[in-house]
Amino acid sequence: MPVPAIVILLLEKIHNFYPIGAPHYANNYPGYERISDLTAKKIKEQIEHIEGAWEHLFAEVNNLHRSYELIDRAYYQFPCYILNLTLSSLNQNGVTTTTTLVLNISLLVDYFTIYIEDDHIYTKYNSPSRPHHTFFLFNKSTDSLQIKQIISDVHDIVIRHFPNHTFVPHNILFNYQVTGGIPFKEEYDADRKSYSIYEYLFLPNPYHYPFVVLE
Numbered sequence: 587m588p589v590p591a592i593v594i595l596l597l598e599k600i601h602n603f604y605p606i607g608a609p610h611y612a613n614n615y616p617g618y619e620r621i622s623d624l625t626a627k628k629i630k631e632q633i634e635h636i637e638g639a640w641e642h643l644f645a646e647v648n649n650l651h652r653s654y655e656l657i658d659r660a661y662y663q664f665p666c667y668i669l670n671l672t673l674s675s676l677n678q679n680g681v682t683t684t685t686t687l688v689l690n691i692s693l694l695v696d697y698f699t700i701y702i703e704d705d706h707i708y709t710k711y712n713s714p715s716r717p718h719h720t721f722f723l724f725n726k727s728t729d730s731l732q733i734k735q736i737i738s739d740v741h742d743i744v745i746r747h748f749p750n751h752t753f754v755p756h757n758i759l760f761n762y763q764v765t766g767g768i769p770f771k772e773e774y775d776a777d778r779k780s781y782s783i784y785e786y787l788f789l790p791n792p793y794h795y796p797f798v799v800l801e
Contacts, residue, residue: 592754593762593783599695600764600786609768621770624665624693632660640667640691643747647671650739664770664789665693671740673702673733680710687733688723689740691748692788698744699788700737701725701756719795723756727800759784760799 600606603617612618631638640660648656651671659668671687684705691698704722728734741753763780769790772781785791 589762590758593758596695596697596754596759596762596783596787597764600767600783603694604767604769604786606764606767609766609774612768618770621665621694625663625770628660628665628667628693629663639747643667643743644669646743646747647740650743651736662789666789667691667693668789670703671736673736677709680708682707682709685733687736687740689744690788691744691751694787696751697754697787698748698751699754699756699759699784700740700744702728702733702737721793721795721797722800723760723797724800725756755801756784757799757801759788 603615603621605611605615605618644656644658647669655672657670657672659670662668667690669689671689673685673687675682675684677683684707686703686705687700688703689698689700701723702725704724706720706722708718708720725737744751744753760782762783764783764786765780767781767786768774769781769785772785772790781790
């Protein structure tokens with residue numbers, strides 16, 4: 587099966603920022619220093635309440651979907667803008683399922699992704715053999731016309747405020763792995779041989795519990 591062209595392009599971008607094959611030299615790698623600079627610039631603008639494209643985007647999403655809880659996660663120590671829009675929460679048969687729209691706009695590359703996150707919390711079970719949390723990540727897999735419309739709304743808002751950015755499906759970002767490197771500020775882990783494109787360019791270590799990637 588041929589590798590999608592977008593994957594090749596993103597792999598080239600990863601090499602721009604990370605010393606793939608020599609991860610322990612990251613702190614002396616110009617691209618890695620660029621990640622630090624972009625992160626510092628973003629956080630400085632957040633602290634000083636400088637309004638820009640992200641703040642205007644967030645306000646527009648909030649105005650359009652006021653009935654949902656909207657969380658701004660732009661404070662993350664990585665060059666990206668993230669918002670979570672909580673769509674529903676249901677507790678049934680010992681399982682609490684929270685459905686959230688996740689938008690991530692990378693500042694390392696001119697791409698963004700939107701997906702739905704189902705967080706299943708098993709309130710009756712909590713053991714190594716039965717994880718307390720399981721996440722399901724999807725976009726096209728939803729049958730909900732309401733959720734599809736919200737995804738479309740958010741997509742259009744992103745394009746208005748970040749016109750140079752292009753949508754990339756989340757399953758490509760999570761499923762394609764890169765060996766020989768370590769994402770930004772992550773510690774060396776002998777058990778980890780590869781990391782996803784998402785972790786290199788959008789957000790390192792986004793989930794601390796098992797997750798399943800669907801379309």
